[in-house]
Amino acid sequence: MPTFDTRDHVRLAYEDYGTGSPIVFVASWVLSADMWEYQVPHLVEQGYRCILMDRRGHGRSDRPAAGYDIDSLADDLAELIALLDLRDVTLVGHSAGGNEVARYLSRHGEDRVARVAFISSTLPYLELTDDNPEGVPEAACEVLVDAMRVDRPKWFADRAQGFFATHLGNTVSPALIDLTMRQCLSAAPWATIAFWRAAFHNDGRPDLRRITVPVLILHGAADQSTPAELTGRRTAKLVPHAVYKEYPTGGHGMYITHAAQLNADLVEFVKG
Known part of the structure; x- marks a missing residue:
């Protein structure tokens, strides 16, 4: 698996498959490149090049103590794109990965990027503030942190069924649920909390307002992790030229439960 060293000497792992127009996948909070196993083979067979990176503290990358703020993570993404000299890129971010995608565009521009897709994203802004009355109180952020410090595996296990919205008939095997939970727990405990806090406090509204490239937003109406009314x-509304599609039975893990529909929407978007 190839790696590269960042400006602050952190070694990051990435994967690179296929040829053609590049699609760069940015994983969710606590998940790694492995989460995209139901997208990459299909897209490679459609003639696209798929690049996936394990962000710092996740997957097979180094586990430093610092650099989990959104600016630094966006800069890591920029270093990978520059290293591979990617052009005409489609950026795809899931959940908190959408923060990195939007911040990349804000900090590094759109010269290399043709379009972006936000899937189940935490954007635009989770924290309750005077100018964000729809947000979530700061206390809720720290309740989550406290729960993970007591029993991190239990916190994820308690939310497994809701992650996939199985109560709506989405079929996910116990083995696949177990795999996803193990993938979540593979992130460094330090990175798990540091990145969560960074995403929770990140105000992505200025970043979104600057986007001029085509945007696709895919969200599940049954997403318990990032409710559609708060996020998608x-x-x-902040990106009026965006295409917004809401899956009626989609949960946060619809990249698995609705993989066929999601893949078709991505291919249609990239071709368009």
Whole structure:
């Protein structure tokens, strides 16, 4: 698996498959490149090049003590794109990975990017503030942190069914649920909390307002992790030229439960 060293000497792992127009996948909070196993083979077979990176503290990358703020993570993404000299890129970010995608565009520009897709994103802004009355109180952020410090595996296990919205008939085997939970727990405990806090406090509204390239927003109406009314629908209003699609039975893990539909929407978007 190839790696590269960042400006602050952190070694990051990435994967590179296929040829053609490049699609760069940015994983969710606590998940790594492995989460995209239901997208990459299909897209490579459609003639696209797929690049996936394990962010710092995740997967097979180094586990430093610092650099989990959104600016630094966006800079890591920029270093990979520059290293591979990628052009005409489609950036795809899931959940908190959408923060990195939006910040990359804000900090590094759109010269290398043709379009972006936000899937189940935490954007635009989770924290309750005077100018964000729809947000979540700071205390809720720290309740989550406290729970993970007591029993991190239990916190993820308690939310497994809701992650996939199985109560709506989405079929996910116990083995696949177990695999996803193990992938979540593979992130460094330090990175798990540091990146969560960074994403929770990140105000992505200025970043979204600057985007001029085509945007696709895919969200699940049954997403318990990032409710559509707090995230996806609001993001669509901030990016009026975006295409917004909401899956009625989609949960946060719809990249698995609705993989065929999601893949078709991505291919249609990239071709368009």
